[in-house]
Amino acid sequence: MSKSSTMPAELLCDQRSFSHEDWDILARYWYPVARLADLAAQPIAMRLLDVPLVLWRSAEGVSVALDRCPHRGVPLSKGSICDDHLVCAYHGLRFAGDGTCTQIPAQPGLPPSSRFCLQSFPAVERYGLIWTCLRPQGEPKIPPMPSWEESGHQQIVPPFVDIKGSAGRQVEGFIDVAHFAFVHHNAFADPDNPVVPNYEVHADGDAIYSDYVSTVSNFPKGLQHLAPEGFLWRRAFAIYPPFTARLTVHFPDHGLLNILNAACPMTATSTRLFVPLTRNFDTTGPLDEVYAFNAQIFAEDQEMVESQWPRILPLDPAAEAHFAADRASVAYRRRLREMGLRFQ
Structure with missing residues (x-):
């Protein structure tokens, strides 16, 4: 399974323009990060509260993760979608919709360890938008319409x-x-x-x-x-x-x-x-x-x-x-x- 989204703020991004205190408060809320209509055949990059995100669609639905390959730190938004997997552009590592690394092409016989799992975040589709939260607590609280x-x-x-x-x-x-x-x-x-x-x-x-x-x-x-x-x-x-x-x-x-x-x-x-x-x-x-x-x-x-x-x-x-x-x-x-x- 992918890592939980409770990683400390200081590990989520290299630097923030929000104070630590404000970031900790704002990260508990839900925000829209893309239109459903904009999710096509390629992953897209987005930023939320200074945190770089990658969004993609698979058979499991819409996925949101930290836009960083756990192998060598390349943005996954530079990659592609192949056979329902997100593929890193640098070394071809493949990730399922839940963030699990399923294949390392350089070592096809070696099952990837949990260290290769993506830092994933929840994704909710509402009002034609994709909403996510960096530090979810309980049920999604998305403003009503x-x-x-x-x-x-x-x-x-x-x-x-x-x-x-x-x-x-x-x-x-x-x-x-x-x-x-x-x-x-x-x-x-x-x-x-x-x-x-x-x-x-x-x-x-x-x-x-x-x-x-x-x-x-x-x-x-x-x-x-x-x-x-x-x-x-x-x-x-x-x-x-x-x-x-x-x-x-x-x-x-x-x-x-x-x-x-x-x-x-x-x-x-x-x-x-x-x-x-x-x-x-x-x-x-x-x-x-x-x-x-x-x-x-x-x-x-x-x-x-x-x-x-x-x-x-x-x-x-x-x-x-x-x-x-x-x-x-x-x-x-x-x-x-x-x-x-x-x-x-």
Whole structure:
């Protein structure tokens, strides 16, 4: 069998940009590391919390392991898939889906010892994504997206977005409602409508919820005439620290758009963003338009996130100023501190 995933942090990677304390906390949570659609005939490389990973598909399902051959340290993502095995590019060692080394070509008659087993991690398929955890504890705790299984809701998994900024900064930008008029005025918002009405925020268990109602349309520019005059748009956020949030937008005629903002912290200052979504309207419309609209919005956000300084989300309450419309992000930062994170 493969080695367990309880190897000390200092052995998992050569160096970390997270502190030991923050890494130990963050490594207990589940993160998306790839789209199912991107797993093809070759292994792929990914990084989570500074740890290099290799992902591949076999008859046993999707496998995730440390991207390092235990023989001479070559990344296994440079290898190939052959006869349902992951094959190292350097010496051809073969690994089964559970991480067991099954063959050493240079010594075909010698059964590989347990020292040649891969450092493996669990893999869970959900919302069109592969999720993993570096230090799993009990059952997988993956943020909920109930609409994914509901009848009448179309499932869409746009391409991921790589961001040169921290996952905390990205999530905070996603739940921010005061930037619409200034950042998204080309996509959907109105530059002459910047006022943020009061909205409610409350915590329940591990999640934070905010309910924001305004006149800011969520239709793309050019389609905003489809909303009835005076229609109030409701945006309900559910934040699942450390780095996932869900937005439900209530459209006219009982339309619902659900977006899961699932940020994977590749390093402390680089993020791969996955955004699976569902909708119960226009379910036969072309997906190219959905991809393009989402890409526009996230590109507008990306420009802001990548320019922020410091790049890591500051958790000291005195580090940055806040105004009333920031109540959701203030609650988010408070929850991260309560988890024991410091981001220093």
